[in-house]
């Protein structure tokens with residue numbers, strides 16, 4: 001299969017979306033990493049993409065931005081094919097890879113001057129303010145920055161042109177807690193002030209909880225629970241089922257995310273949404289446990 005001979009159904013892709021994908025499949029050799037990922041990120045959303053180490057978050061971002069060619073499926077950026085991104089769309093996109101590097105020999109100020117000529121939307125005052133706020137001296141040589149400083153520089157570089165779409169791969173992994181808070185505040189501020197759409201990947205659930213308006217779990221090659229954070233918190237529950245009730249469970253329930261059999265035949269079930277499982281509450285001994293996002297992550301991906 002190949003993305004050119006087997007395009008996803010274009011008609012159901014919303015051309016207004018900053019980012020959209022249908023049926024993305026990607027493997028490295030025989031290892032399948034993405035197994036049919038569909039995604040829509042509406043304008044102005046801050047989507048937190050969460051998943052365990054090696055779940056495929058960077059690979060998915062690579063496909064979404066046209067940096068990796070999927071074996072099947074299609075990704076669109078601002079309505080156009082990600083694999084053939086023109087300059088106009090590139091100029092509206094800010095991307096921070098997981099390990100930002102390059103231009104190590106340059107001074108920070110030199111790089112920013114160069115980028116200012118390259119990006120039509122570059123805002124020099126905003127760029128200077130970001131460097132000042134994140135305490136990066138423009139006179140520093142980029143190659144001598146610490147990993148955390150390099151990450152802050154990469155973020156300042158991505159934010160300075162005030163992109164319409166900001167994609168951040170583990171943006172806070174090398175940052176200390178103060179810098180992480182700063183960054184998250186910046187993200188929310190930018191999203192709210194200018195309607196910037198943000199996709200960021202993380203395995204730090206508390207970061208995601210702080211800023212994301214939407215959340216998606218990448219697990220075993222598929223996206224689970226791609227919905228508003230409030231909805232996920234309100235409508236995802238754990239149901240501890242006694243053995244007698246567990247024995248009568250169908251093979252899969254609507255909205256079922258995880259099922260764990262406990263010693264003695266009892267089952268711990270995690271379900272999303274309100275339909276398909278309410279009758280289980282009629283069984284004696286069955287109750288619902290609210291799950292925080294961290295517990296949910298552990299239940300689903302653990």
Ligand SMILES: Nc1ncnc2c1ncn2[C@@H]1O[C@H](COP(=O)(O)OP(=O)(O)OP(=O)(O)O)[C@@H](O)[C@H]1O
Nearest residue numbers: 028033051052053054055056057058059060098203
């Ligand atoms: N170029 C490659 N060749 C072979 N395997 C790869 C390649 N890139 C990634 N992989 C494998 O694909 C899987 C997904 O990797 P990816 O980096 O996308 O995951 P991730 O969710 O971003 O991980 P992390 O949270 O650790 O950064 C991993 O098992 C990784 O080893």
